[in-house]
Amino acid sequence: DGSVTVYTAVPQNFIDALVPMFEEQTGTSVDIIKAGSGELLNRLTAEADSPQADVLWSVDGTVIDFNPDLFEAYEAAGSDMLAEGMDQSDMWTPFTAVVMALIVNEGELDGKPVPESWEALADPMYDDMISSARAEASGSAYIQLATVLQAFDSEKAGWDVYEGMLSNFVLSDSSGAVPRFVNDGELAVGVTLEDAALRYVEGGGPVQIVYPAEGTAIAPDAMALVKGAPNADNAKAFIDFMLSAEAQQVVAEQGRRPVRSDVESNPALIPLAEVNSVGYDAQWAADNRERLVEAWQDMVLDVQ
Amino acid sequence: MALARLRRRLDFWGGATLVIAVILAVLLILPILRVLLLSFVDADTGGFTLGNYVEVFTRNYYVNGLKNTLFVGLMGTLGACLLGIPLAFFTARFHIRGRAWISTLAILVLVAPPFIGAYAWIMMLGSNGFITNFLESLGISIPTIYGAHGIILVFTLKFFPFVFLMTQTALNAVNKSFEDAAENLGCTPWQRFRQITLPLVFPAISTGAIICFVLAIADFGTPAILGRGFRTLSTIAFAAYRSELGGLPTMAVTVSIIMMAISMLALLAQRRILARRRYASSLTNLPVRQKLTGWRNVAVHLSCHATVLIAMLPTLVVVYTSFLKTNGPVFVGGYGLESYARIWRTAPEAITNSFVFSIAAVILITVFSALISYIIVRRETAASGAFDFLMMVPYLVPGVVMAIGFVTTFRSGVFSGFSVGALLILLYFIRRLPYGVRSTTSSLRQIKPSMEEAAVNLGAPPLMAFLKVTVPLIVPGLVVGSLMGFITAINELSGTLIIYSSGTITMPVQIYLAVLDGEFGLAAALSTLLLLCTGACVYVVFRFADNRESTFV
Amino acid sequence: MASVEISGLRKLYADVVALEDINLSIPTGSFYTLLGPSGCGKTTLLRTIAGFHRQNAGSIAIDGAAIENLPAHRRDVGMVFQDYAVFPHLSVEDNVAFGLRQRKLPAAEVRQRVGEVLEVVQLGAYAKRMPHELSGGQQQRVGLARAIVIKPKVLLMDEPLSNLDARLRVDLRSELRRIQKELGVTTIYVTHDQEEALAMSDTVCVMYGGVIQQAAGPLDIYLRPANRFVATFVGANNFLRVAREGAGLSLVSGGAPVTDLAAAAPPSGDLVAAVRPETVSVHTDGTPPPEGAIAIPATLREVSFIGREMEVFVTTDAGEEIKAVSRPDPAIIAQPEGARVTVATPRDGLIFFADSVTGGRI
Amino acid sequence: MASVEISGLRKLYADVVALEDINLSIPTGSFYTLLGPSGCGKTTLLRTIAGFHRQNAGSIAIDGAAIENLPAHRRDVGMVFQDYAVFPHLSVEDNVAFGLRQRKLPAAEVRQRVGEVLEVVQLGAYAKRMPHELSGGQQQRVGLARAIVIKPKVLLMDEPLSNLDARLRVDLRSELRRIQKELGVTTIYVTHDQEEALAMSDTVCVMYGGVIQQAAGPLDIYLRPANRFVATFVGANNFLRVAREGAGLSLVSGGAPVTDLAAAAPPSGDLVAAVRPETVSVHTDGTPPPEGAIAIPATLREVSFIGREMEVFVTTDAGEEIKAVSRPDPAIIAQPEGARVTVATPRDGLIFFADSVTGGRI
Numbered sequence A: 001d002g003s004v005t006v007y008t009a010v011p012q013n014f015i016d017a018l019v020p021m022f023e024e025q026t027g028t029s030v031d032i033i034k035a036g037s038g039e040l041l042n043r044l045t046a047e048a049d050s051p052q053a054d055v056l057w058s059v060d061g062t063v064i065d066f067n068p069d070l071f072e073a074y075e076a077a078g079s080d081m082l083a084e085g086m087d088q089s090d091m092w093t094p095f096t097a098v099v100m101a102l103i104v105n106e107g108e109l110d111g112k113p114v115p116e117s118w119e120a121l122a123d124p125m126y127d128d129m130i131s132s133a134r135a136e137a138s139g140s141a142y143i144q145l146a147t148v149l150q151a152f153d154s155e156k157a158g159w160d161v162y163e164g165m166l167s168n169f170v171l172s173d174s175s176g177a178v179p180r181f182v183n184d185g186e187l188a189v190g191v192t193l194e195d196a197a198l199r200y201v202e203g204g205g206p207v208q209i210v211y212p213a214e215g216t217a218i219a220p221d222a223m224a225l226v227k228g229a230p231n232a233d234n235a236k237a238f239i240d241f242m243l244s245a246e247a248q249q250v251v252a253e254q255g256r257r258p259v260r261s262d263v264e265s266n267p268a269l270i271p272l273a274e275v276n277s278v279g280y281d282a283q284w285a286a287d288n289r290e291r292l293v294e295a296w297q298d299m300v301l302d303v304q
Numbered sequence B: 001m002a003l004a005r006l007r008r009r010l011d012f013w014g015g016a017t018l019v020i021a022v023i024l025a026v027l028l029i030l031p032i033l034r035v036l037l038l039s040f041v042d043a044d045t046g047g048f049t050l051g052n053y054v055e056v057f058t059r060n061y062y063v064n065g066l067k068n069t070l071f072v073g074l075m076g077t078l079g080a081c082l083l084g085i086p087l088a089f090f091t092a093r094f095h096i097r098g099r100a101w102i103s104t105l106a107i108l109v110l111v112a113p114p115f116i117g118a119y120a121w122i123m124m125l126g127s128n129g130f131i132t133n134f135l136e137s138l139g140i141s142i143p144t145i146y147g148a149h150g151i152i153l154v155f156t157l158k159f160f161p162f163v164f165l166m167t168q169t170a171l172n173a174v175n176k177s178f179e180d181a182a183e184n185l186g187c188t189p190w191q192r193f194r195q196i197t198l199p200l201v202f203p204a205i206s207t208g209a210i211i212c213f214v215l216a217i218a219d220f221g222t223p224a225i226l227g228r229g230f231r232t233l234s235t236i237a238f239a240a241y242r243s244e245l246g247g248l249p250t251m252a253v254t255v256s257i258i259m260m261a262i263s264m265l266a267l268l269a270q271r272r273i274l275a276r277r278r279y280a281s282s283l284t285n286l287p288v289r290q291k292l293t294g295w296r297n298v299a300v301h302l303s304c305h306a307t308v309l310i311a312m313l314p315t316l317v318v319v320y321t322s323f324l325k326t327n328g329p330v331f332v333g334g335y336g337l338e339s340y341a342r343i344w345r346t347a348p349e350a351i352t353n354s355f356v357f358s359i360a361a362v363i364l365i366t367v368f369s370a371l372i373s374y375i376i377v378r379r380e381t382a383a384s385g386a387f388d389f390l391m392m393v394p395y396l397v398p399g400v401v402m403a404i405g406f407v408t409t410f411r412s413g414v415f416s417g418f419s420v421g422a423l424l425i426l427l428y429f430i431r432r433l434p435y436g437v438r439s440t441t442s443s444l445r446q447i448k449p450s451m452e453e454a455a456v457n458l459g460a461p462p463l464m465a466f467l468k469v470t471v472p473l474i475v476p477g478l479v480v481g482s483l484m485g486f487i488t489a490i491n492e493l494s495g496t497l498i499i500y501s502s503g504t505i506t507m508p509v510q511i512y513l514a515v516l517d518g519e520f521g522l523a524a525a526l527s528t529l530l531l532l533c534t535g536a537c538v539y540v541v542f543r544f545a546d547n548r549e550s551t552f553v
Numbered sequence C, D: 001m002a003s004v005e006i007s008g009l010r011k012l013y014a015d016v017v018a019l020e021d022i023n024l025s026i027p028t029g030s031f032y033t034l035l036g037p038s039g040c041g042k043t044t045l046l047r048t049i050a051g052f053h054r055q056n057a058g059s060i061a062i063d064g065a066a067i068e069n070l071p072a073h074r075r076d077v078g079m080v081f082q083d084y085a086v087f088p089h090l091s092v093e094d095n096v097a098f099g100l101r102q103r104k105l106p107a108a109e110v111r112q113r114v115g116e117v118l119e120v121v122q123l124g125a126y127a128k129r130m131p132h133e134l135s136g137g138q139q140q141r142v143g144l145a146r147a148i149v150i151k152p153k154v155l156l157m158d159e160p161l162s163n164l165d166a167r168l169r170v171d172l173r174s175e176l177r178r179i180q181k182e183l184g185v186t187t188i189y190v191t192h193d194q195e196e197a198l199a200m201s202d203t204v205c206v207m208y209g210g211v212i213q214q215a216a217g218p219l220d221i222y223l224r225p226a227n228r229f230v231a232t233f234v235g236a237n238n239f240l241r242v243a244r245e246g247a248g249l250s251l252v253s254g255g256a257p258v259t260d261l262a263a264a265a266p267p268s269g270d271l272v273a274a275v276r277p278e279t280v281s282v283h284t285d286g287t288p289p290p291e292g293a294i295a296i297p298a299t300l301r302e303v304s305f306i307g308r309e310m311e312v313f314v315t316t317d318a319g320e321e322i323k324a325v326s327r328p329d330p331a332i333i334a335q336p337e338g339a340r341v342t343v344a345t346p347r348d349g350l351i352f353f354a355d356s357v358t359g360g361r362i
Ligand SMILES: Nc1ncnc2c1ncn2[C@@H]1O[C@H](COP(=O)(O)OP(=O)(O)OP(=O)(O)O)[C@@H](O)[C@H]1O
Pocket: C013, C014, C016, C017, C018, C036, C037, C038, C039, C040, C041, C042, C043, C044, C045, C192
């Protein structure tokens, strides 16, 4: 009974699948505010004096680490079942593991080979064929930038590759639109989230998923309890539920990687173990964010 | 004696003036001032700085955006004029079959839901768009819709109705004798048009053009979707606001203030130019429409109908798309109602909210329009002039600015305590109030003051005279103004996006989110629904307004 | 039905003086007309009486009771507006009933009085019509009915005929006067049309520059204007310069001297003589001017035949212009421009004034 | 400066006949006025001459050259519009220069001719002003200057004075006539104001129902109307029923029989006699009607003093209404309503017509 207010950046299909289950199980009604993670954080900051939200659900964990004043540490029930490498912070609980991948529409490649690596994306032959969100505006696009910078020997080497990629990119404001463009044949390749790509694959679109050879980010996304949450108990129940095996099963069905060791990935995806990981360093990404975004903004003007 | 004078001042209208002044100060002036202040705040230290402006005018990233904004704004306006003026001239001077139909379509183009139209253009003219593919199969290859030229094309087709409707109204009111006199003095028809007609309707053209320009530079959806690498101030401001750094949105606000300043400068420039060129029109000696024959007739008909049909295309594509069969986000071929079914699962709340907020706002708009119009038209106090001026402000202030102002003003401090729903209602109220006031004011100006004086003379106290005589007479103006307020309130996106919260999502926001998620089917279905409501209102406006076309601009 | 007494009334708009020391007294039941050129303050005076704006000084009394501080809706004066001001959203009946309902009279009485008054203005058959279904003259009568049905103490009318076409204007003139006489209601009527004022009024009050110039019966105003302004505004007089010759006065343009008025003339200052055009006759060689008239030699400038009358413009040898109006005379019309003529006017056709805009009669 | 010849002109709007068989001939330099009630086709005729719409039949010739098939911008006729139609976005100078520039005259000549013409219309000092800075009368003169500067063969004016106030109208009348005489330009002038038509014209052409009723000099039109319509429209005549008595005619209201015209009268059909109000005199007991006049006993209904004249309305014992206009007579003005009087008119004051709208004179 009662209610819980959830701020979230999660795609609509997760809300549609998970929230009714929670409501049914607990009798608690859920108010959802869906927006980009930056916007949500702006709200939380603005409301710090009189919090409206109880839970921040499914954002990049560093956002939470960066603003510890806004949140309260909570150890969710079932934390002991977390798969290896998922438990990264006391402040938040992982919800899913997000895998960055490429979505490719082979029919639109005009006979060019399917790119298999980050470096291939920098090849000038893919000029204006690759869809990406803007790293300054989209959280996942920023992770992709940081991933590339971490995937090579030095940050400098990473920037060199990324500069080549960026000059091939066609930028859009939202990450959700990236697989859409590729699926619709507007562009041939997209840098996106694995689960977003999977929805188009499962929907029957002319697309496939490709994992970059140098490795990619397997980054947990986070849930956290808002400090001073008006419905703290319901909030905890919400987080507990999202970590439960039952909920994680749904996560897997939706194409995201579950964070529990006892829940299998979606059979349509290759097993997580077979995905080459760069060992994504979220802390570094968060610490250097302002510098990297400004560098990115300047580079955009040069190469685009 | 002094007390008596005070009592005389504070009759019903004195009181109403006071209340309205307070409301406008709190809901309009204060939020804008707060935003203005915010643009002088250092995001890190919270102290005063000019640094935000310095950054905008020195960093290439922003300067480029500024240039781009001016470029697409001006070119889009130019395009709108090139389409709108000939169309207006043809429909005003020649017998065109389906004239009402042309106006109706033009108006529907104006009130179509925001944001989604640009996506429809991609479906038609994108790299894989059906028109692109069709032309390709004929061996014609055209540049894609992306980039500055695409934005300009969309602006042209989206905003030309403003120029069209304003110019048409003006052309219809040009005293016929002027054109006769020119002919009598030796002008051929084309000379007559260039030397007499065009200069006479220039004020209307420029007003339409200014509206285009102001809306074009504030437009966010079109450059966001079609711009790709091409950034304008509006997309920069949004990106800044959404950026994950949190903290104060000082850069977003600074960029928005600059957009506002550009609009204001454009408007002031236009007013200066027009100051010496206001020509009273004749309502008795009206021009007659000429019947064309032969190929001219065919060409004129074709160009008129084609223009509005092309402008209407994106809306048609959206409606069509909403009936496509989907599997998840993918269109799988064939038709189905899945998208509508999904509305009932995901968006019933958005639909209810949209109606509740808009209707509540419109009730406020109606009441205050009546009062404010009366004060502007009938009461010769300093307040009348001030209200009249203030009613222009909401046209110029982008929704983002107003909303950020609302958040900073009403989420904390003296004025906190409004629920989010109430804030949205107030936001819609203050942003759309000018529609009501403008329409009611023009209604009221046609009613001679002697009407109310007669009522007073017959024994009715001022308030009674207002209610029994004035209000019934301005009903058409009120209805039209309120419906315009409703149409624009229920389509409001940019401000809502910043304020909305738990349980207060609206249809446009839902559409926006669906588009961001690539859920085009859902977005199309919701847009169709919104279009239906809007269309119904337009129909009612048509039934009430005397000069229906000009009501919409 | 009441008398109106106004004294010391003064009204300023910002610092423009619109009315200055207005004193007037209107007996019960009479038809009192304010006549004057545009901007002379007629409307201001009427609206001050109605209470639409406040005087800066002075008092207004109806039947002895001061009303100058009552709000407009409690003054009980009826008003007929220049633009009719018939409420367009109410039927004829409801328009007329408006004031009665405002006074909360019982429905039966309202119905009866509305019926009666519509008969008086001959609109009985139009009770159910909406205003837009009426002609201008009919709307005017609705406006009148609405004002008189409340049995106002005083009826005010501000140029009620000026929006109507010429023919209707003349017809409604008699009509209005008939109704006013029938009801016996004290009426203050504003017009700038001298013909209207002379034709309808018991008393004509000529105003100029916010000041009353003369208030008198129509014949008096016309034949015995109190000052030069009244003579200018009513009767389209010619003005001729006057020379002092010893104890006598004579016209600069010629003619025998006038001596009998010299005593009344002020010892100094210029004087003018007003001559009404219809008292001037034009004579060619063949027809000598009548015995005893003042004869002035002149040159014909223009003859204009306008139907019932002809207007003859001549220039005297002293360079003054004189207009004469008379029944058309083909002999004169046939004269070429520049012909020599003699104009004549009887002695008692001259009225002498001090030569200033509102110079007094001597 | 040219003559105008129109013959067999016919113009329909859809199936409304606006002009029927118009034939007229205007000599060089004359001032020709079209006079008639609203809707009689005056504007249509003028605009057909200007070329704004096409006739259905007939021809228009200027100086013998047919122009009826030329487009409007090549007809070389000047036009002055009722609503001035001064281009609001051009200065006075540019307005006047418009037609000259259209004709690609050298700048120096344009400047010189504009200057000259502005002097003629006395607007030399206003050359740089914009139209909204001018009064109505001044705008009217700009419209005139613009039309005459191109030295048109014919000048057309459609009620150019009707939007002006009464005083200005009378002033501009002489002014227009002066300029027209000065230039000697053949002018066709439209008005519905009989006074204006009579005062200004060389020839007055009275129209009704798209047909010319009479075209003649002003005095002729007034004193010898060709048919009943002209008598009604010009001169505000009284019409009295006529009885046939054997070989003679007599007024139903009384008076001695008129015999001399009986022969000219058609053998059957009703007749009426027109009596101009200024020929009617009113007599009370004390003053008998003049010898030889037709005397009719009547009852006084209303006397209205309107300044220079008084209007007396009487009802004859046969129930006919007669209006008499004369110089004011205090003795008559003092008469009560209902007094018995005798009205008299000289024999030759009567004009007999067949009793139909356009019944011919006998
Ligand atoms: N509201 C106002 N504010 C300032 N001055 C005014 C106002 N109303 C009238 N006046 C001035 O007061 C003077 C008298 O005006 P008023 O309207 O009484 O004239 P009027 O005699 O009725 O003229 P008209 O015949 O044109 O109606 C004029 O000089 C006018 O300009």
